[in-house]
Amino acid sequence: MAEKDESSLIGYDPLAWLQQEADEIQPGLENNETAVEIQFSGSQQPDLPETLIPEKSDPVDADELPELTAANEISDTVETIVLDAVLNIQNVAKLHQRLVEALTCCQKIEIDASAVTVIDTAAMQLLLILKRTAIKDDKEVQIDFPSDKFIEAAQLLGIAEMLEVDQAAAGFF
Amino acid sequence: MTARIVAVLNQKGGVGKTTTSVNLAHALARMGKRVTVIDLDPQSHLAVSLGFVSPATSGIDDVLLGVCSLPERLLSARKNLNLIVAGPRLQEIEQLVEGGARSADLLKKALQHHLLDQDVVVIDCPPSSGLLVANALFAANEILVPMTSDYLALQGLSHLMGTVKKFESVLKKRYKFFLVMSRFVVTRRISKDVLKTLQKYFTGQILATTITETALLAECPSFGKTIFEYRPGCRSARDFTALAKDFLEGKVM
Numbered sequence: 001m002a003e004k005d006e007s008s009l010i011g012y013d014p015l016a017w018l019q020q021e022a023d024e025i026q027p028g029l030e031n032n033e034t035a036v037e038i039q040f041s042g043s044q045q046p047d048l049p050e051t052l053i054p055e056k057s058d059p060v061d062a063d064e065l066p067e068l069t070a071a072n073e074i075s076d077t078v079e080t081i082v083l084d085a086v087l088n089i090q091n092v093a094k095l096h097q098r099l100v101e102a103l104t105c106c107q108k109i110e111i112d113a114s115a116v117t118v119i120d121t122a123a124m125q126l127l128l129i130l131k132r133t134a135i136k137d138d139k140e141v142q143i144d145f146p147s148d149k150f151i152e153a154a155q156l157l158g159i160a161e162m163l164e165v166d167q168a169a170a171g172f173f
Numbered sequence: 174m175t176a177r178i179v180a181v182l183n184q185k186g187g188v189g190k191t192t193t194s195v196n197l198a199h200a201l202a203r204m205g206k207r208v209t210v211i212d213l214d215p216q217s218h219l220a221v222s223l224g225f226v227s228p229a230t231s232g233i234d235d236v237l238l239g240v241c242s243l244p245e246r247l248l249s250a251r252k253n254l255n256l257i258v259a260g261p262r263l264q265e266i267e268q269l270v271e272g273g274a275r276s277a278d279l280l281k282k283a284l285q286h287h288l289l290d291q292d293v294v295v296i297d298c299p300p301s302s303g304l305l306v307a308n309a310l311f312a313a314n315e316i317l318v319p320m321t322s323d324y325l326a327l328q329g330l331s332h333l334m335g336t337v338k339k340f341e342s343v344l345k346k347r348y349k350f351f352l353v354m355s356r357f358v359v360t361r362r363i364s365k366d367v368l369k370t371l372q373k374y375f376t377g378q379i380l381a382t383t384i385t386e387t388a389l390l391a392e393c394p395s396f397g398k399t400i401f402e403y404r405p406g407c408r409s410a411r412d413f414t415a416l417a418k419d420f421l422e423g424k425v426m
Contacts, residue, residue, distance in 0.1 A: 008369070008370075009362055009363045010367065014330075014331035015327060015331050015334070015370065015373075015374045018331075018334060018374045019374065021338075158335065
């Protein structure tokens with residue numbers, strides 16, 4: 001991954017995944033048979049490598065967000081979190097705290113994203129980290145009823161598939 | 174002889190796809206290359222830019238819908254430059270879902286055994302990512318992506334690259350891939366930063382000439398003229414002549 005130039009006007013680098021893919025064996029070529037079916041099924045999003053997890057060049061300093069770590073003792077309960085209409089860097093810390101608590105005590109988190117009208121990259125970054133952490137800890141995070149704005153933002157950042165909201169979007173890709 | 178089939182593609186709107194298609198095609202034609210441009214955008218802006226303004230004229234729509242063969246819809250637009258207009262029914266193709274993948278190879282099939290005498294076939298794609306773009310990607314062996322030097326264009330390019338890589342995976346081929354810096358505003362700092370970012374990921378794939386944003390390029394479509402007809406010898410005309418040379422010689426930044 002290239003280092004961020006401090007004076008650059010490019011904050012979050014949306015092309016970073018290309019570098020990651022170049023560093024790895026191209027995973028897409030290993031799945032030709034299924035890819036043909038996907039191609040025209042209406043769920044088109046590029047297979048995104050994990051490098052979309054923002055690094056130094058991203059708008060939110062990772063140091064400001066403590067790791068999303070699940071506790072050892074958890075229940076099988078499901079926690080539902082309703083996202084606010086406006087999610088941005090100003091309130092992302094509050095959301096982070098709620099998600100940490102939910103991830104600590106529950107096996108599954110259901111996130112109602114139906115009310116979201118404004119969401120920035122900091123909030124998207126947090127949800128992406130949550131999703132990854134949950135997968136790593138064998139837990140489940142489900143984003144329910146994503147609003148059009150939420151889907152639009154996820155698609156714009158190329159993380160709709162990873163957040164599993166791409167099925168809600170129409171279109172070929 | 175096999176023509177270079179180039180999809181001028183970017184799913185983001187307003188990046189200069191049609192301006193690039195029209196003026197690059199005419200520049201190549203002026204250099205003696207035999208060029209055919211296909212207007213695959215239902216908005217028909219490419220045809221309008223070349224002075225073909227009748228919305229009723231059928232073109233690639235009829236070809237893709239199986240009404241006629243491709244040579245039947247060829248129009249002579251300029252010396253060495255043929256045009257196939259979009260046609261009023263092109264939007265219908267976008268809604269074709271029956272047949273799935275088969276609907277995506279309509280253009281490829283239509284081009285088979287035709288235009289063999291051409292040097293370059295330029296496909297001006299719509300700013301979308303539906304079946305028309307899929308047809309262009311099936312048919313093309315090269316992709317030319319006009320890029321503006323703003324941040325959201327980078328985001329769009331990220332999405333586009335995902336699409337391109339999926340097609341490469343499915344079709345088991347590698348496209349010859351070029352970017353062209355379009356509507357470039359030299360005085361903006363972000364222009365340089367966007368270009369620097371692109372150079373990091375697309376080494377050897379950015380055509381050497383940048384097309385500077387000018388008022389003349391915005392004006393000439395309304396007169397149905399290319400930049401070479403509207404203001405020959407101007408900065409933009411020189412840009413596109415240089416770009417055409419880059420395109421032929423593979424000259425990159």
